[in-house]
Amino acid sequence: MSADLVIEGATIITMDGQWRLFDPGYIAVKDGAIVGIGPAAEAGAFGRSASTGGDASAGGDASTGGDVSTGGDASTGGDVPEAKRHIDGRGFLIMPGFVNVHTHVAMAAFRGAGEDRDDRLLRFLFPMEKALVTRELVHEASRFCMAEMARSGTTTFADMYYFEDEVARAADQAGLRCVLGQTVVDFPAPDAAEPYGGISYAERFIDEWKGHPLVTPCFAPHATYTVDADHLRVIHGRAERLDVPILMHVAETQAEAARFKAPHGSAVRYLDSIGLLDPRLVAAHTVYLDDDDIALLARRGVAAAHCPASNAKSGRPIAQAWRLMEAGVRLGLGTDGPVSGNGMDMEGVLCLFPKLQKVASGRRETMASREALRAATIGGAEALGIAGRTGSLEIGKRADFLMADSGDFNMQPVYDWYATAVYAMRPHNVRSVWVDGRAVVEDGHMTGFDEAEAKGAMGRIAGDCRGEIARLMEEIR
Amino acid sequence: MSADLVIEGATIITMDGQWRLFDPGYIAVKDGAIVGIGPAAEAGAFGRSASTGGDASAGGDASTGGDVSTGGDASTGGDVPEAKRHIDGRGFLIMPGFVNVHTHVAMAAFRGAGEDRDDRLLRFLFPMEKALVTRELVHEASRFCMAEMARSGTTTFADMYYFEDEVARAADQAGLRCVLGQTVVDFPAPDAAEPYGGISYAERFIDEWKGHPLVTPCFAPHATYTVDADHLRVIHGRAERLDVPILMHVAETQAEAARFKAPHGSAVRYLDSIGLLDPRLVAAHTVYLDDDDIALLARRGVAAAHCPASNAKSGRPIAQAWRLMEAGVRLGLGTDGPVSGNGMDMEGVLCLFPKLQKVASGRRETMASREALRAATIGGAEALGIAGRTGSLEIGKRADFLMADSGDFNMQPVYDWYATAVYAMRPHNVRSVWVDGRAVVEDGHMTGFDEAEAKGAMGRIAGDCRGEIARLMEEIR
Numbered sequence: 001m002s003a004d005l006v007i008e009g010a011t012i013i014t015m016d017g018q019w020r021l022f023d024p025g026y027i028a029v030k031d032g033a034i035v036g037i038g039p040a041a042e043a044g045a046f047g048r049s050a051s052t053g054g055d056a057s058a059g060g061d062a063s064t065g066g067d068v069s070t071g072g073d074a075s076t077g078g079d080v081p082e083a084k085r086h087i088d089g090r091g092f093l094i095m096p097g098f099v100n101v102h103t104h105v106a107m108a109a110f111r112g113a114g115e116d117r118d119d120r121l122l123r124f125l126f127p128m129e130k131a132l133v134t135r136e137l138v139h140e141a142s143r144f145c146m147a148e149m150a151r152s153g154t155t156t157f158a159d160m161y162y163f164e165d166e167v168a169r170a171a172d173q174a175g176l177r178c179v180l181g182q183t184v185v186d187f188p189a190p191d192a193a194e195p196y197g198g199i200s201y202a203e204r205f206i207d208e209w210k211g212h213p214l215v216t217p218c219f220a221p222h223a224t225y226t227v228d229a230d231h232l233r234v235i236h237g238r239a240e241r242l243d244v245p246i247l248m249h250v251a252e253t254q255a256e257a258a259r260f261k262a263p264h265g266s267a268v269r270y271l272d273s274i275g276l277l278d279p280r281l282v283a284a285h286t287v288y289l290d291d292d293d294i295a296l297l298a299r300r301g302v303a304a305a306h307c308p309a310s311n312a313k314s315g316r317p318i319a320q321a322w323r324l325m326e327a328g329v330r331l332g333l334g335t336d337g338p339v340s341g342n343g344m345d346m347e348g349v350l351c352l353f354p355k356l357q358k359v360a361s362g363r364r365e366t367m368a369s370r371e372a373l374r375a376a377t378i379g380g381a382e383a384l385g386i387a388g389r390t391g392s393l394e395i396g397k398r399a400d401f402l403m404a405d406s407g408d409f410n411m412q413p414v415y416d417w418y419a420t421a422v423y424a425m426r427p428h429n430v431r432s433v434w435v436d437g438r439a440v441v442e443d444g445h446m447t448g449f450d451e452a453e454a455k456g457a458m459g460r461i462a463g464d465c466r467g468e469i470a471r472l473m474e475e476i477r
Numbered sequence: 478m479s480a481d482l483v484i485e486g487a488t489i490i491t492m493d494g495q496w497r498l499f500d501p502g503y504i505a506v507k508d509g510a511i512v513g514i515g516p517a518a519e520a521g522a523f524g525r526s527a528s529t530g531g532d533a534s535a536g537g538d539a540s541t542g543g544d545v546s547t548g549g550d551a552s553t554g555g556d557v558p559e560a561k562r563h564i565d566g567r568g569f570l571i572m573p574g575f576v577n578v579h580t581h582v583a584m585a586a587f588r589g590a591g592e593d594r595d596d597r598l599l600r601f602l603f604p605m606e607k608a609l610v611t612r613e614l615v616h617e618a619s620r621f622c623m624a625e626m627a628r629s630g631t632t633t634f635a636d637m638y639y640f641e642d643e644v645a646r647a648a649d650q651a652g653l654r655c656v657l658g659q660t661v662v663d664f665p666a667p668d669a670a671e672p673y674g675g676i677s678y679a680e681r682f683i684d685e686w687k688g689h690p691l692v693t694p695c696f697a698p699h700a701t702y703t704v705d706a707d708h709l710r711v712i713h714g715r716a717e718r719l720d721v722p723i724l725m726h727v728a729e730t731q732a733e734a735a736r737f738k739a740p741h742g743s744a745v746r747y748l749d750s751i752g753l754l755d756p757r758l759v760a761a762h763t764v765y766l767d768d769d770d771i772a773l774l775a776r777r778g779v780a781a782a783h784c785p786a787s788n789a790k791s792g793r794p795i796a797q798a799w800r801l802m803e804a805g806v807r808l809g810l811g812t813d814g815p816v817s818g819n820g821m822d823m824e825g826v827l828c829l830f831p832k833l834q835k836v837a838s839g840r841r842e843t844m845a846s847r848e849a850l851r852a853a854t855i856g857g858a859e860a861l862g863i864a865g866r867t868g869s870l871e872i873g874k875r876a877d878f879l880m881a882d883s884g885d886f887n888m889q890p891v892y893d894w895y896a897t898a899v900y901a902m903r904p905h906n907v908r909s910v911w912v913d914g915r916a917v918v919e920d921g922h923m924t925g926f927d928e929a930e931a932k933g934a935m936g937r938i939a940g941d942c943r944g945e946i947a948r949l950m951e952e953i954r
Contacts, residue, residue: 026677030828108890109890110892111889111892112890112891112892112893112896112897112901113892113893114845115845115893115896115900116841116842116845116846117840117841118840118842118843120841144889145886147886148886148887150887152887162947168847293597297603309832312832312833312835312836313831313832313835313841313900314835314841315835315836315838315839315840315841315842315843316836317574317836317839318836334896341900342896342900342901342927343828343887343900343901343903344887345887345903348825348828348903351819351820351825352829352832354790355786355790355829356789356836357791358789358790358791359789359792359793359794361792362792362794363595363792364594364595364790364791364792365593365594365791365792366595368592368593369592369593407932409621409622409624409625409628409928409931409932409946410625410629410820410821410822410904412588412621412932412935412936412939413585413586413588413935413936413938413939413942414589414939415587415588415589415590415939415943415946416589416590416592419589419592419819420589422588423589423790423818423819423820424588424820426546426820426822426825426903426904426905427887427903428903428904428905451534451886454886455884455886455889458889458890459889459890460800461890462889462890462891465890466892469892
């Protein structure tokens with residue numbers, strides 16, 4: 001069998017339906033898809049064994065693994081075609097890349113601004129965005145943010161923001177898989193002078209990007225309190241016609257919960273009353289839910305984007321993710337934007353997620369490590385409706401995975417690979433990241449664009465924002 | 478003025494009583510103490526300016542900063558003595574090293590074992606320790622763990638375990654400041670065949686290590702349910718006579734809370750009834766507290782070691798740290814052992830801490846970034862009774878600080894240095910760490926011992942433990 005890439009000797013967490021884990025294992029990639037995966041001993045079918053190469057297993061400062069060959073003489077004989085690239089994976093953990101189901105990457109430009117203030121969204125963030133968000137800022141801040149995401153192992157993300165076509169261009173450059181929702185709001189936005197101008201913007205965006213191998217363009221009505229029922233119905237109809245997802249903040253804030261309590265029982269039941277709840281909807285946050293809401297979300301096939309870091313940092317109750325999962329709701333994990341959760345690495349969110357679920361349920365057994373890791377990978381892919389393509393390492397799926405140095409001090413020893421991946425792994429352990437079979441991160445650095453240039457651009461943008469942010473902070477003091 | 482080391486141009490968070498922050502600033506060190514700190518413009522008093530050196534501020538892969546000079550010709554003229562080492566700190570953040578107030582470093586040997594099991598301490602951890610803990614394991618696992626701690630910026634830690642003299646030897650080698658409590662329990666322990674044998678072990682240990690510049694040896698009665706009242710009184714008396722701290726788990730578990738509820742009202746009030754509560758006691762966890770307990774801890778001057786990651790991972794209620802702080806209790810942050818919190822970097826705990834406090838209080842304003850950072854630095858030093866020596870960057874204190882590359886993607890942009898340090902900084906941003914004026918980490922690596930050798934030793938130890946751990950896991954299935 002032929003392959004473009006074979007990595008052999010790494011521990012492989014597949015996150016497939018049988019919880020298969022190969023230690024040591026191999027993975028073979030051809031034309032961007034996984035064509036072989038299993039115990040390392042079976043790698044021979046794809047060419048000579050990497051075990052003839054140098055020993056990279058003792059830890060140390062391993063980078064992307066010892067590159068044993070890039071073609072050339074095959075030691076296993078003449079019948080087996082040699083993979084174009086053969087990597088010695090010993091000392092590494094390979095697992096599906098993280099799927100970050102909810103964020104606003106361009107808000108990297110504002111990270112750390114207006115912290116710890118009550119009613120931050122309405123008093124600080126909306127006015128700040130009105131004053132500062134431009135097409136250039138969205139492009140540069142998105143690209144900058146993707147470096148943090150990709151370098152820490154995220155291969156897929158779902159984003160909601162303005163000028164979403166610029167996020168698409170940045171993602172195309174970075175080489176990341178994504179579901180991108182163009183924001184629709186009932187007030188003049190940075191990219192639309194008229195209220196609801198986001199709808200036509202989104203249609204143009206979807207038209208431009210639909211069919212892209214990595215980018216899924218779609219609609220992102222902001223929330224129940226910023227898009228009215230009529231426009232939500234319009235968006236839903238167009239999303240159906242164009243067959244694209246809808247990303248939306250749902251049951252996130254206390255004010256929202258209070259607003260829909262009397263007339264509809266809850267924000268979720270309000271959305272159901274206007275026909276919004278179906279498998280197309282990815283509902284972000286879902287903090288304020290009662291038992292009926294949970295049952296309703298499950299029955300309608302709505303997906304949930306759980307954002308524990310952002311919700312906790314806002315002082316919100318802990319969303320009962322374990323109950324949503326038990327009810328059968330597709331559930332993924334999200335960082336939320338850099339202004340909300342600050343860290344854009346999924347390790348931070350993944351490490352937090354089961355802890356909060358254990359606190360909320362009062363039980364140590366709630367959300368065991370492998371269930372938590374599921375939400376950060378294949379669970380997220382299911383939530384976004386792309387589990388056929390990504391989220392687990394299985395033959396036929398696209399090759400989206402991370403390779404982490406498992407020999408570092410914080411990763412050892414290992415008695416339970418799921419616990420290691422969830423609680424011990426940190427962003428710097430990720431050394432290379434592959435999306436659609438392409439290395440988007442090698443030796444800890446982006447391959448798709450110049451990192452220094454991206455940092456320089458962000459420095460200039462932050463310099464331009466600083467004055468306005470200080471002025472607004474003063475205003476809400 | 479003369480100095481051994483001057484670092485100039487870095488942003489400096491001092492964590493002093495006036496929240497002074499120098500951006501850019503300088504710090505000067507002589508004989509292990511801070512002899513100068515302030516705006517960069519005032520660094521000239523300690524020799525020539527680093528601003529004549531290369532520009533390290535643009536980010537990129539900065540390591541320990543550009544070493545501008547190691548003596549030689551002073552460009553500022555003949556009067557000012559040149560520092561022995563002059564570092565260009567531009568592009569770096571300097572802040573006090575983290576103070577980790579509660580851990581069990583040797584348990585690094587068992588990280589990830591027995592996860593997500595109910596009643597884990599009694600059913601799994603105690604039997605495992607009985608079977609596996611040896612003097613050699615404690616030494617090697619402690620040393621291994623210290624690499625993770627130091628490399629992520631921890632300069633001081635408080636530890637409770639068996640064979641604590643081996644932890645001291647490892648810390649001496651690593652160059653870390655520490656308060657080390659020899660464990661006392663009412664059952665035969667790995668280092669004491671007789672119940673309470675830990676008391677005489679502790680006395681020998683204290684005798685051996687008292688007066689060490691970095692190591693403070695002391696007593697660590699395990700908990701209210703593993704050391705009886707008579708022995709707690711004995712330990713308290715000896716700690717007073719030897720003038721050393723007492724480290725102890727207090728009000729950590731639900732079973733403990735239930736046990737003392739009827740006879741004494743609470744575990745805290747039980748300890749008060751036997752005279753244990755005074756400023757010498759560092760009470761770890763303090764999860765199960767009522768209003769009277771909080772007031773009592775404050776009145777008696779007891780310090781609290783708050784371990785949010787460990788407590789949450791155990792499914793416990795969120796300890797109300799903000800209320801303890803408001804009541805005037807000295808409060809520091811701890812990782813707890815590698816088996817409990819898994820990650821030994823204080824960044825992980827620090828990032829979690831204010832989030833949980835906001836959740837518990839239901840308010841976004843609770844535990845603002847700088848208050849959170851306080852608990853991880855000077856607050857911890859206060860809790861351990863060593864704030865005169867460490868915890869903040871002030872003239873006269875020992876030079877214990879970390880230097881982080883603030884140009885990395887996850888650290889930028891910066892609008893609020895406290896929010897950046899608390900929510901955005903990750904272990905890999907720390908590039909060098911100084912304790913008592915000595916660089917214990919340079920360019921991300923330990924200077925005190927060979928990292929590869931430490932990893933090799935841990936690999937052998939984990940190999941030896943694997944069988945017994947698997948057997949025990951099977952037993953409690």
